[in-house]
Amino acid sequence: MSLPYFEYLAPQGLAEALELKALWGQRAAWLSGGSDLLVRAKQGLVSPEAVISLKNLSPKLSGLREEADHLRLGAQTTLHQALNHPLIARELPGLAEALSAIGAPTLQQRVATVGGNLCAQTRCLHYNQSALWRAGLAPCFKLGGELCHPGGATADRCRSTCQSDGAVMLTALGASVVLQSSAGQRALALSDFFTGQGERPQDLAPDELLTHIILERPEPGLGTTYIKMASRGAMDFPLLSAGAALRVEGGLVTSARLALGAVFAAPLVLKTAMDPLLGLPPTPENLAQAAAQAGRDAAPFMIENHSAPAAWRAQMVPVAVERALAKAAQRALGGV
Amino acid sequence: MDKPRPKQIFSAQVNGQWVELLIAPQETLLEVLRDHLELTGSKEGCGEGVCGACTVLVDNQPRRACLTLALEAQGLPVLTVEGLAQGGELSREQRSFIAHGAIQCGYCAPGMLMATRDLLSRQPTPGEEAIRRQISGHVCRCTGYAKIVEAVAALGQASPGEDRP
Ligand SMILES: Cc1cc2nc3c(=O)[nH]c(=O)nc-3n(C[C@H](O)[C@H](O)[C@H](O)COP(=O)(O)OP(=O)(O)OC[C@H]3O[C@@H](n4cnc5c(N)ncnc54)[C@H](O)[C@@H]3O)c2cc1C
Ligand code: FES
Ligand code: FES
Numbered sequence: 001m002s003l004p005y006f007e008y009l010a011p012q013g014l015a016e017a018l019e020l021k022a023l024w025g026q027r028a029a030w031l032s033g034g035s036d037l038l039v040r041a042k043q044g045l046v047s048p049e050a051v052i053s054l055k056n057l058s059p060k061l062s063g064l065r066e067e068a069d070h071l072r073l074g075a076q077t078t079l080h081q082a083l084n085h086p087l088i089a090r091e092l093p094g095l096a097e098a099l100s101a102i103g104a105p106t107l108q109q110r111v112a113t114v115g116g117n118l119c120a121q122t123r124c125l126h127y128n129q130s131a132l133w134r135a136g137l138a139p140c141f142k143l144g145g146e147l148c149h150p151g152g153a154t155a156d157r158c159r160s161t162c163q164s165d166g167a168v169m170l171t172a173l174g175a176s177v178v179l180q181s182s183a184g185q186r187a188l189a190l191s192d193f194f195t196g197q198g199e200r201p202q203d204l205a206p207d208e209l210l211t212h213i214i215l216e217r218p219e220p221g222l223g224t225t226y227i228k229m230a231s232r233g234a235m236d237f238p239l240l241s242a243g244a245a246l247r248v249e250g251g252l253v254t255s256a257r258l259a260l261g262a263v264f265a266a267p268l269v270l271k272t273a274m275d276p277l278l279g280l281p282p283t284p285e286n287l288a289q290a291a292a293q294a295g296r297d298a299a300p301f302m303i304e305n306h307s308a309p310a311a312w313r314a315q316m317v318p319v320a321v322e323r324a325l326a327k328a329a330q331r332a333l334g335g336v
Numbered sequence: 337m338d339k340p341r342p343k344q345i346f347s348a349q350v351n352g353q354w355v356e357l358l359i360a361p362q363e364t365l366l367e368v369l370r371d372h373l374e375l376t377g378s379k380e381g382c383g384e385g386v387c388g389a390c391t392v393l394v395d396n397q398p399r400r401a402c403l404t405l406a407l408e409a410q411g412l413p414v415l416t417v418e419g420l421a422q423g424g425e426l427s428r429e430q431r432s433f434i435a436h437g438a439i440q441c442g443y444c445a446p447g448m449l450m451a452t453r454d455l456l457s458r459q460p461t462p463g464e465e466a467i468r469r470q471i472s473g474h475v476c477r478c479t480g481y482a483k484i485v486e487a488v489a490a491l492g493q494a495s496p497g498e499d500r501p
Contacts, residue, residue, distance in 0.1 A: 003405075005361075
């Protein structure tokens with residue numbers, strides 16, 4: 001399968017890269033590991049006139065730096081580097097689980113990047129298909145059309161979902177991102193970076209580069225986990241996933257954050273379902289109640305936009321959330 | 337009038353030999369290997385990253401050649417299945433795959449062999465779980481995987497010098 005023509009640019013440094021992108025704007029696409037971009041280019045879902053390779057920027061934009069009150073992860077850090085970093089492996093097992101759940105070891109683990117995972121496009125059963133397959137259907141919102149196939153006649157927007165495992169877990173961890181352009185830089189919480197609009201899932205201007213991911217330092221009593229439900233144990237995007245970050249101090253929950261993947265265009269943060277846990281001990285009954293509420297909150301989002309029935313995925317929400325909360329609580333209390 | 341579509345010079349060390357040729361910038365490493373260099377060992381099963389048949393090592397890292405622009409490998413060592421045999425002798429991975437019946441139609445073998453080389457270079461005696469995880473990104477429609485796992489496991493168990501099955 002061949003790619004359509006585009007120019008290939010490989011700037012030597014950050015300033016040059018940002019200048020090039022300012023010049024080309026929307027007509028050019030950043031290229032990290034390419035495991036999202038090039039598939040979409042082959043399927044005709046994106047047709048950049050140029051790709052700007054970030055390979056020469058990797059030495060400067062990869063690795064984890066521990067700063068006084070936060071952690072700074074370079075966007076070009078590969079999945080393999082990130083999940084094997086001693087601090088992440090030891091103190092943020094949920095993030096290590098999410099990154100190792102992406103695809104397969106020889107596919108993208110050693111070349112794809114955490115930044116690429118956050119900037120990957122939302123997905124849908126009717127969108128991520130070959131041009132030939134799609135030829136039988138009218139173009140949907142995400143392709144500039146006026147309808148959503150799974151959304152049906154009343155849909156007024158794109159109903160594709162975020163299936164990036166890293167994005168879901170990093171949202172649960174309350175991470176933010178640093179976006180840089182030749183005009184300056186800004187920081188955005190991931191909950192703002194992900195717009196919730198399938199047509200344009202990230203708040204990223206055409207001249208901006210995601211350079212870093214900022215994480216809170218893991219505090220004592222924090223337990224994290226990532227539960228992924230997919231057709232196979234490797235290679236498959238999540239049909240449903242849950243990332244949980246629970247903090248337990250003195251036997252009581254002091255912070256509870258949970259995000260779902262493959263449900264909404266952004267990782268779906270379930271705040272109202274988690275807030276009642278605050279101040280309570282993380283007993284199985286309390287966690288089950290929060291999980292049941294998560295199931296009710298997520299139900300309206302479920303439509304036939306992935307390869308497993310919406311009814312099954314809706315049923316699995318409380319199951320995945322309960323498993324995630326139980327594991328996170330166990331880890332918060334010092335277990336593994 | 338159509339815009340000009342300039343080609344670019346691609347140079348890399350493929351299986352130990354420096355090559356230099358003129359390619360279109362959007363050409364994948366798989367196209368350059370198969371169509372320009374006539375190294376047709378690496379296969380295109382899906383062209384979308386799903387099957388693993390195109391896996392090669394670029395700078396010692398496994399990569400889907402179908403999802404890698406050739407220019408991303410500029411100046412780097414590239415190892416394909418053709419580079420495994422040395423001096424007319426099959427490599428230990430190839431011999432073990434043959435001895436254990438791990439090759440039927442053979443379409444997945446080039447990718448499986450590169451995945452094996454990568455795994456053993458980092459973990460000389462992998463257990464079954466590590467082997468299964470490493471080949472989890474590779475589809476084989478013939479063998480049922482068991483014989484591939486056995487072939488890789490045998491390489492881990494044999495001590496150096498007696499690795500010839
Ligand atoms: C068979 C297969 C299975 C997969 N399975 C999974 C899975 O289970 N889970 C999962 O999450 N993903 C999966 N993926 C998708 C993909 O491999 C991952 O999302 C990967 O992390 C993308 O990273 P990359 O570096 O390859 O991104 P790229 O493809 O290089 O980039 C992705 C997008 O982000 C943009 N971009 C890249 N870097 C930056 C930056 N620094 N700043 C701004 N924009 C940027 C690019 O222009 C592009 O639009 C799968 C892909 C394939 C082919
Ligand atoms: S041809 Fe590259 S993964 Fe299938
Ligand atoms: S031997 Fe036929 S695909 Fe593996």
